[in-house]
Amino acid sequence: MHGYSANYDSELMEVLNQLIDAEPFEVHVAQTFSLDQTVEAHRTLDSHYIGRLALRPN
Numbered sequence: 154m155h156g157y158s159a160n161y162d163s164e165l166m167e168v169l170n171q172l173i174d175a176e177p178f179e180v181h182v183a184q185t186f187s188l189d190q191t192v193e194a195h196r197t198l199d200s201h202y203i204g205r206l207a208l209r210p211n
Contacts, residue, residue, distance in 0.1 A: 182207045 172178070183204025186194040188211050197206060 187211055
């Protein structure tokens, strides 16, 4: 398993697309924030938060 580096990797994206096409999957989101709460979401990440966060449109 590799960490996320934020660098685009076409080979990795191809593997990801194959996995998505292969079968249904779930993304587990620990906490959801509205766009109005973006600053709070960033503060949550900065506090060494464990889990996935999501921003939802207003």
